[in-house]
Amino acid sequence: MDKRLANDSLTIKTAQILPPDTNAYGTLFGGKLMAYIDDVALIAAVRHSRHTCVTASTDSVDFLAPVKLGDFVILEAFVTSTHKTSMEVFVKALTESFETGEKKVCATAFLTFVALNEDDIPIPVPGVIPESPQQLELFDSASLRRKRRSEKRRQSIRMAKEFSGEIIKRKER
Numbered sequence: 474m475d476k477r478l479a480n481d482s483l484t485i486k487t488a489q490i491l492p493p494d495t496n497a498y499g500t501l502f503g504g505k506l507m508a509y510i511d512d513v514a515l516i517a518a519v520r521h522s523r524h525t526c527v528t529a530s531t532d533s534v535d536f537l538a539p540v541k542l543g544d545f546v547i548l549e550a551f552v553t554s555t556h557k558t559s560m561e562v563f564v565k566a567l568t569e570s571f572e573t574g575e576k577k578v579c580a581t582a583f584l585t586f587v588a589l590n591e592d593d594i595p596i597p598v599p600g601v602i603p604e605s606p607q608q609l610e611l612f613d614s615a616s617l618r619r620k621r622r623s624e625k626r627r628q629s630i631r632m633a634k635e636f637s638g639e640i641i642k643r644k645e646r
């Protein structure tokens with residue numbers, strides 16, 4: 474299968490933080506930022522694969538700086554690397570002060586998407602050609618993150634089996 478440039482999937486979204494999205498302290502809800510991250514990463518995955526995609530996993534998100542009411546949040550996403558049917562997407566979120574224009578990285582995240590065919594079966598995706606130093610670094614380190622994720626997935630599957638049994642036991646009482 475052919476390969477596509479990491480830049481071809483580059484997706485940028487800017488939004489202003491308004492009252493419905495803020496907590497009692499006037500800063501953006503973490504869940505809302507995670508929704509923005511998922512939205513922008515999904516578009517990057519679809520741009521890369523040109524198929525319907527679903528989120529398979531989101532690595533931990535560290536909230537590095539608050540996003541204040543009235544400020545802008547800028548999200549940049551691109552596909553860093555792919556395996557067979559899955560794509561790793563890197564997202565960088567920045568906050569921009571509406572008064573001074575000062576920008577700060579407020580979160581970064583890696584998400585994994587899977588491309589699906591018309592029958593919702595995972596379908597192979599093109600490889601990635603990294604170009605910038607950041608893209609090259611993320612491309613080179615992707616296999617290590619993939620290995621960690623596979624182990625985490627095995628643990629999640631084990632836990633899901635254990636916990637679903639527990640729910641059934643409670644219902645029986």
Ligand SMILES: CC(C)(COP(=O)(O)OP(=O)(O)OC[C@H]1O[C@@H](n2cnc3c(N)ncnc32)[C@H](O)[C@@H]1OP(=O)(O)O)[C@@H](O)C(=O)NCCC(=O)NCCS
Pocket residue numbers: 527528529530555556557558559560585587595622623626
């Ligand atoms: C993601 C999903 C399509 C995987 O389907 P599956 O039948 O388990 O298929 P596979 O086990 O062959 O996995 C397909 C690919 O996804 C990857 N994958 C699956 N789960 C993953 C996870 N938790 N983290 C990272 N990668 C994952 C596999 O490594 C594989 O990658 P590869 O083909 O590049 O090697 C399926 O689990 C699913 O539909 N999950 C729900 C997705 C969803 O609803 N997301 C929105 C959440 S609200």
